[in-house]
Amino acid sequence: DAGITQSPRHKVTETGTPVTLRCHQTENHRYMYWYRQDPGHGLRLIHYSYGVKDTDKGEVSDGYSVSRSKTEDFLLTLESATSSQTSVYFCAISEGTGVGGGYTFGSGTRLTVV
């Protein structure tokens, strides 16, 4: 398939609990991204990574942290889940050199915070 997998595909969690979503790629791409998708907002950037241990914040990073200890894995953690973080989360990879390149998206994780 696309060489990128997300886990879990669906998760229901309680308010206040920590949650970690995983993105795994087999393409050896340098760039990895986490977006959230909400109706009327399109896809909004949460965090991104240029390489191992090299990460930065996107436009909606509050309440989220990331880690990238290996090229193939990019983890997104909701430190203390809130109902406003109910969303569909997409990971994306890009082989671009930083001057603009297309993404390949994972299948998404549907997260519900109750």
Place this chain on the structure above:
Amino acid sequence: GENVEQHPSTLSVQEGDSAVIKCTYSDSASNYFPWYKQELGKRPQLIIDIRSNVGEKKDQRIAVTLNKTAKHFSLHITETQPEDSAVYFCAGWDTGRRALTFGSGTRLQVQP
């Protein structure tokens, strides 16, 4: 950072008609503008892209045009078919973040 606005939010056309979706961007240094199609419950998939040194690009029934001076770009779908029904997203490359900024999406419905 980059800001991308997309219109319309919904678009309904008859099968065989053309559809046009328009986007504007704010980062004058932005050099890459892809379009993604997302079917219900699926991941977004790249359908066409254009770089700032090109004014138009075609791939069968789809085409994208770019006006750098006005900072807008458009997706054109001709001879629409029911399978074109989906949500379409435009995006612009944020040169500061080295990431894509997406528009809010257009839901295209092609009526048989």
